Amino acid sequence: MGWEIVDKFLFAPLAPILCIILFWSIQLLLIESMKHLLRKIWNKHQSLCRFTNLVGLFFQAFSHAIGYTITKCGVSHFYISVDESKVEPKKQARGAVEWVTKVFLFVGPFFVPAFLIFILLFLGYNTAFKFASSSFYHFSDGLIIFGDGLAYFSQKFSELLINLDFLNPFHVFFLLFVIFVGLGIRPLYIGREEKRKINIIYDLQNIKELLSEKPRYILFLFAFFYVFYYVCLLFNLSWYINLMLFFGWLSVIAIIAIVIAHFVILLIKNVDQILPFWNLLPYVTMVLSYLLSRILFNPFSFRYSISIAIMIVSTFIVTLFLRRFKTNKLKTRLGIKKLKDLEVEDNWE
Known part of the structure; x- marks a missing residue:
C-alpha cells in the first residue's frame, strides 16, 4: 500500500x-x-550543406523570436545568414523571462520545426492522433498510455508517408517539407570555417548550463507538472497525459523527418561515387520505376504503397550495381595512394 502511494x-x-x-x-x-x-558530401554539394545550415539557423532564430514574443519582450532585430543568426529583443529580458527565452533558443529548435508538420497533420490527417480519455495512476500505466499513443501515431504517420501520391503536387510538397524539416532541424555549421565545437556536446553543455543556472526555475517547472498531474488525477482528466503526448508526437515527427533526411543524404553520397553520366541512372530509375508501378498497379487499392516500395528497391539495386561496376576507381586509387604516401612519411619521420 505504501509503495502504491509513492508510485502514484x-x-x-x-x-x-x-x-x-x-x-x-x-x-x-x-x-x-x-x-x-553531410561532411562527406561537402566537396560536391556545398550549396546543399549551406542550405541545410541556413534552414537550421532560421528555425533556431525563429524559436528564439517566439520566446521573446511570448514573454512580451518583442523582437527589434532579426538577422539570419548562412553562417549565423541573431535575434535581439525590444526590451531586455531578465530573471525568469530571460531563462524562458533561453529555453526557446536551446530546446525550441528540436520541437518548433516538427510543430509545423504537426499543424499540417492535425488539419488534414487528425485521425493519426489518439488522445487519452482519462488520467493514469501508476508509473507503468503512464508508460503504457504514453507508449500506446506514440505507437498509434507512428503507425499512422508511417502509413501516410508510404501512401503518398507523388503525382499529386500537394503530396510531393508535404514530403519535401518533411525532408526540409529533417535537414534543418538544427544548425550543423558545416563548411570551410566549420565551428566544430557546435556538436552534441555543445548542445548538452548548453542544456546543462540552462538547468544549473537557475535551479529554482527547474524546481518550479517540476512543481507545476506535479500539481497539474494531481489536479488531473483528482478529477480524472486526461489533460496532463495529452500534453505529454503532444511533445511525444513532436519528437516522433522530428525523428522520422531526420531519418528520411538520412536516406536522402545517403543516396546522394552513394551516387557521387559513380562515374559521370552513369550517376544519373539512379535518379532516372527512381522516376521511371514509380511511374511504371503506378500504371501497372493503378487498379489496386495499394497502388501508392507498392509503387513507393518498388521505387525504393529499384533505386537501391541500381545504385548498388553501379557502385560495384561503375565506380570512379581512379579516384579511389589516388585516395589509397595518398594514404600510403602519408604512412611512408610518418614512418620516415
Missing part, C-alpha cells in the same frame, strides 16, 4: 517526461549522425 504521487508523473527526454536524446544522436554524413 511521486513516480507516476515522471513516466511520460522520461520518455520525452529519451526521444529528445535520440534526436540529438541522429542530428550528429546527419552532420557526419
Whole structure:
C-alpha cells in the first residue's frame, strides 16, 4: 500500500517526461549522425550543406523570436545568414523571462520545426492522433498510455508517408517539407570555417548550463507538472497525459523527418561515387520505376504503397550495381595512394 502511494504521487508523473527526454536524446544522436554524413558530401554539394545550415539557423532564430514574443519582450532585430543568426529583443529580458527565452533558443529548435508538420497533420490527417480519455495512476500505466499513443501515431504517420501520391503536387510538397524539416532541424555549421565545437556536446553543455543556472526555475517547472498531474488525477482528466503526448508526437515527427533526411543524404553520397553520366541512372530509375508501378498497379487499392516500395528497391539495386561496376576507381586509387604516401612519411619521420 505504501509503495502504491509513492508510485502514484511521486513516480507516476515522471513516466511520460522520461520518455520525452529519451526521444529528445535520440534526436540529438541522429542530428550528429546527419552532420557526419553531410561532411562527406561537402566537396560536391556545398550549396546543399549551406542550405541545410541556413534552414537550421532560421528555425533556431525563429524559436528564439517566439520566446521573446511570448514573454512580451518583442523582437527589434532579426538577422539570419548562412553562417549565423541573431535575434535581439525590444526590451531586455531578465530573471525568469530571460531563462524562458533561453529555453526557446536551446530546446525550441528540436520541437518548433516538427510543430509545423504537426499543424499540417492535425488539419488534414487528425485521425493519426489518439488522445487519452482519462488520467493514469501508476508509473507503468503512464508508460503504457504514453507508449500506446506514440505507437498509434507512428503507425499512422508511417502509413501516410508510404501512401503518398507523388503525382499529386500537394503530396510531393508535404514530403519535401518533411525532408526540409529533417535537414534543418538544427544548425550543423558545416563548411570551410566549420565551428566544430557546435556538436552534441555543445548542445548538452548548453542544456546543462540552462538547468544549473537557475535551479529554482527547474524546481518550479517540476512543481507545476506535479500539481497539474494531481489536479488531473483528482478529477480524472486526461489533460496532463495529452500534453505529454503532444511533445511525444513532436519528437516522433522530428525523428522520422531526420531519418528520411538520412536516406536522402545517403543516396546522394552513394551516387557521387559513380562515374559521370552513369550517376544519373539512379535518379532516372527512381522516376521511371514509380511511374511504371503506378500504371501497372493503378487498379489496386495499394497502388501508392507498392509503387513507393518498388521505387525504393529499384533505386537501391541500381545504385548498388553501379557502385560495384561503375565506380570512379581512379579516384579511389589516388585516395589509397595518398594514404600510403602519408604512412611512408610518418614512418620516415
